[in-house]
Amino acid sequence: MTLTLHHLGQSRSERIIWLLEELGAPYELVVHKRDAATRLAPAALADIHPLGKAPLLVLDDGRALAETGAIAQYLLDRFDIANRLRPVPQSPAWPVYLEWMHASEGAVFLPFLMNxxxxxxxLMDxxxxxxMAAERAKILAHVDAHLAAHAWFAGETFSAADCLMGFQLEAADQAGAISEDSPVKDWLERIRARPAHQAMRQITAKD
Ligand SMILES: N[C@@H](CCC(=O)N[C@@H](CS)C(=O)NCC(=O)O)C(=O)O
Incomplete structure (x- = not known):
């Protein structure tokens, strides 16, 4: 049995497709479509996990793992033994990496989702x-300051933290929220040039 990723179209689960492609890990993909009217996930996801949200990773023993951060950590611990996609613990980049890995689904996600x-x-006014608008501005200023000083979210080397931050910043860019002089623009260009990101985009083009 192999790993199965349940992906919901046009959703944050595309980050896990990108991470799997970066890792070169074997996986099967099941794509679920959002309900056209409510934009919610189909009932099929609730048959796999009580919360019925994506991403869900079904492990070799049939257990369904939810939560993007937990799935990312599981995949990295299993397929990134050589630490290609994360700094070595105890290195100065390690706490920086950890903070962005968790901020991606924490402080960063909610103000964008609320839109x-x-x-x-x-209710925008x-x-x-x-x-929420003030929170978004604060977060984008924080991201700008970080990427003005560092090439990547974990510092000077690409890492899984870039994958986890990708969905929010690509969505913000699509919504016109990233100014032309923001260092996020350059970071977006560099992530989009990565073969694994392009592989993910080929898959999600059908979403
Ligand atoms: N905290 C969860 C959030 C999962 C989540 O809310 N996924 C959204 C996709 S953007 C979803 O499935 N929404 C459809 C629904 O709630 O019906 C994670 O990190 O994976």
Missing amino acids: AYLRPSG SPLGQY
Whole structure:
């Protein structure tokens, strides 16, 4: 039995496809379509894991693993023994890497995700909408300052932290939220030049 990744179209689970491609790990892919009206995941995902969200990684023994961060750590511990995609623990880059790995689904994700709920509800100018806009600006300033000083999220070397930050920043770029003089533009160009990112884009083009 091999690993099976359950991916939801146009979702954050594309980061795990990219990571699997970077690792060169063997996997089978199952693509699920969002409901056209609600944009929610189909019931098929809830048959695999109670939360019914993507990504889900079904392991060799049939256990379904949820949570992007946990899946990334599982894959790295299993397929990145040589630490190609993460700094060595105890190196100065290690805590920097850890912070961005967790920020990607933590502080960074929510203010961008809230756009998807607040905009259709006409709540962008509400107190919550204004709070989330201020949070997004703070996060983008933090990301800008980091990428102005370092080539990659973990420092001077590409790592899995770049994969985990990719979805949010590509979405922000698509929404026109990244200014032309932001170092994020250059980082986006460099991630898009990576063969594994291009392989992921070929797969997700059908989403
Ligand atoms: N914290 C989870 C979040 C998973 C999640 O919310 N996935 C979204 C994809 S962007 C989803 O499946 N949404 C569809 C739904 O909730 O029905 C993770 O890191 O994987």
